[in-house]
Amino acid sequence: MKVFTKVLKHILFSITIVLxxxxxxxxxxxxxxxxxxMSSKYHETLLAKNNVYSYVNDLISASINEFFKNLDTEEANTQNAELLKILKNTTSPEMVNMNINSITEQIFQYFRGERKxxxxxxIDINMPSGQNEYDQAHVNARNPDISEQIKKINLQSILLTLNRTDILEQLKLIKFVYFVASxxxxxxxxxSVLMLLIISIIYKKTDAIVKWLLLALLACGFFNLAFSVVLFIFLNKLLPNSIYFLTIAMPLNSELILSYIRDLLSPxxxxCFTLGIVFSIFSIMFYFHKAKLMGILKAIKVLVSKLPVKSKKMLKYGVTVLVLVFIVFGMGYNLYAFKSGYDSNNFSSVVSKLTNANTVTQVISAKDETIYTLQVKLKDSxxxxPVPNIKVSVSGHSKTPQKYYNLSEITDEEGVAKFILGKGKFHLSFTSPVSDINYSLPAPFFYEIKSAGITILTVNLEKIKPADGIAEIEVLNEENNPVKNLELYLNEELEIEPEQDQKQDDDSSAFTDTETLKCYSVTNSKGIAVFKLPQxxxxxxxxxxxxxExxxxxxxxxxxIYSDYVTRYTIRIENKTEESDPESAED
Incomplete structure (x- = not known):
């Protein structure tokens, strides 16, 4: 039994060191x-170093011109046409550079959860000189062109307009990775502290605990060195050969992507290499000079031994309980925060798409082992x-035969697109030829065809829930000063649920009377009342x-109210002593 216990303790000693x-x-x-x-400042430096600003500027100009050349205006609705008009007329080099910096900063706020x-x-639409905001509101009221009223557009609106929900999914995936890393x-x-506590309880000798600490530090150095070597090999050997897969997902030059990734990961x-060397040298040095360290610890132990027996026990158990409470509380709080953040951000959908939980594969064998057919079937989840009129693109190299494929098909009335391919791994992407689509298209993914015959890949699509729009109503008096604490209401009775976790802007408030289903909003200190409603x-x-009074x-x-848009209305109220009518204008 003693031998078994000793072996078990040695195994636990080794496992906890590695862990x-x-x-x-x-x-x-x-x-x-x-x-x-994950720092925006770090990326801004790399963007400038790799001349991304000029490259993106040229790419945007070429892409917008090509898009407008191929755009079927009869299929595009009025709102999308206005949006595209804005993008075409306001992509100056200065605006592109400013937006790249702005997007870089705000995207990392989004990843960190600081931005919803x-x-x-x-948008580069400047207000005429000598005209204040109130006068501009009246100009906007007389000009129905929406491009004269919009000052900024959310990136999500643009991606939805261009049917690039795959990019939205990729951004949410990055947000999930950052969430886990944090x-x-x-x-x-x-x-780590829990491992130390376990070892301290099992091995009561100071010599064994010090040895465990030094070996754990050595193991940390080894992991750093191993990771550094693997990352170096990846950047210089594997990445250049696999850059093709990245260029499929991103419309950027392969050399630019390669250079940027190397500059990003080489430091x-x-x-890690430097830290691995330092940790290894540090642990080895202390191991060979362990006698001096043990002398210091023994001196501390002698001082503690002079305490009364009761005091020593209280000190020992008190420190143990304190450390244990610290570990349990810290881990419990972080696990609770992780679970809350996971649910509130709906990361389950990200995990589902990572595991391709919305796809089903069926293989029908063929007598001819040289025929590999992929049949992609799209259907409502x-x-x-079946979901017709969706463009399915397949590209990649096959092993049997040695051939490169770049094919695309539109799903028929049965929601099916068929491809004759070879054995190998292929990149699948989904786009819509029309501007309006009711489904959220899946993010591009790689799929491997292993068996000859007909491989039926069924993809379940979810319908897009129309996003709410926002109306900001600004109330000013005759001196153009904001009027606060005014209550506004909607005459319509709406069947909507209040958002319990929605944060209010400033001291503005909006609430729903659940008994009458009436919506109200109160102007804040800036005289603005906000309504968030369906289109x-x-x-x-x-x-x-x-x-x-x-x-x-x-x-x-x-x-x-327009879906995914913020529209502002300015209302001017008059004093009772003056005979004038209220005016309203959109800003």
């Missing part, structure tokens, strides 16, 4: 990644109805019971 070394390596790596790779929505694309940084420390490889027309009025209450007015 702790890996946890320390994970902490150092995630800490470095969070402060470099994707970055905004700012929690690993903290959890790895708590798990990380050097950092709820009704199982449509609404009739808005001011609550008489909460309207100041010194002003004339305006008549009810109509607002238009």
């Amino acid at each position: 702790t070394g890996f946890l320390l390596f994970t902490f150092v790596l995630s800490f470095n990644v969070n402060n470099t790779l 929505n994707l970055p905004d694309l700012y 929690h690993i940084t903290e959890l790895s420390i708590f798990f 990380l490889s050097l950092f 709820v009704t199982d109805e 449509g027309k609404y009739n808005v009025g001011f609550s008489k019971s909460k309207f100041p 010194e002003y004339i209450i305006p008549e009810n007015f109509e607002i238009n």
Whole structure:
């Protein structure tokens, strides 16, 4: 029994060393990644170094001209046509550079969870000189052209207009990776302290605990060195050969992508290599000079031994309980935060798409082993109805025969697109030839055909839930000063649920009376009331019971809500002593 216990303790000793070394390596790596790779300032430097600004400028100009050349205006709705008009007329080099910097900063705010929505694309439409915002509101009211009223567009709106939901999915995947990395940084420390506590309880001798610590540090150095070597080989050997797969997903030059990735990851490889050397030398040095370290620890132990027996026990158990409480509370809090963040960000959909949970594969064998047919079938995830008129593109190299394929087909009335291919791994992407589509298209993915015959790949598509739009109603008095604490309401009764976790802007408030299903909003300190509603027309009025007596209450007015758009209306209210009518204008 003693032999078995001794072997078990040795196994536990070795396992905890490796595990702790890996946890320390994970902490150092995630800490470095969070402060470099996931930093907007770091990327701005790399963007300038690799001349990305000029390249993207040329690419945008060429892409927009080509897009407009092939655009079927009869299929594009009015709102999308206006949006595309804005993009065409406002892509000057200065605006492109400004937007790249702005998007770089805001995209990392989105990844960190500091920003709920994707970055905004700012539009270069300047207000005429000598004209204030109030006068501009009246100009906008007389000019129905929406391009004169929009100052910025959210990136999500642009991607949805261009039917690039695959990019939205990829951005959400990056956000999920960052979310996991940020929690690993903290959890790895708590798990490392837990390993140390376990070893301290099992091995009560100071010599064994010190040896364990030095070996764990050596293991951390080894993991850093191994990772550095693997990353170096990847950047210089594997990446150049596999850059083809990246250029399929991103419309950028392969040399530019290769250069950017190398500049991005080479410092990380050097950092891990340096840290691995330092940790290894440090642990080996202390191991050979362990006697001096043990002398210091023994001196501390002698001082503690002079304490009364009762005090020593209290100190021992007190420190143990304190460390244990710290570990349990820290790990519990982080796991709870991870679960809450996972649910609130709906990362389950990301995991589902990573595992291709929305796809089903069926293989029908063929007698002729040289025929490889891929049949992609798209259907509604709820009704199982086929989804026609979706463009499916397949590209890649086959092993048997040695051939490159670049094919595309439109799904027929049965939601099916067929391809004659070879044995190998292929890149599948989905786009819509029309501007309006009711389904969220899956992100591009790689699929391997292994068996001869007909491979039926069924992809379940989810319907797009129409996004709400926002109307900002600005209320000014005759001096153009904002009027706060005015209550506005919608005449329509809506069957909507209030968003419990929605944060209010400034001191503006919007709420729903669940009994009458009436929507209200109160102007904030800037005189702005906000309504977030489904797309449509609404009739808005001011609550008489909460309207100041010194002003004339305006008549009810109509607002238009557009999906994924923010529209501002400016209302001017007059004093009772003056005879004038209320005016309204869109900003």
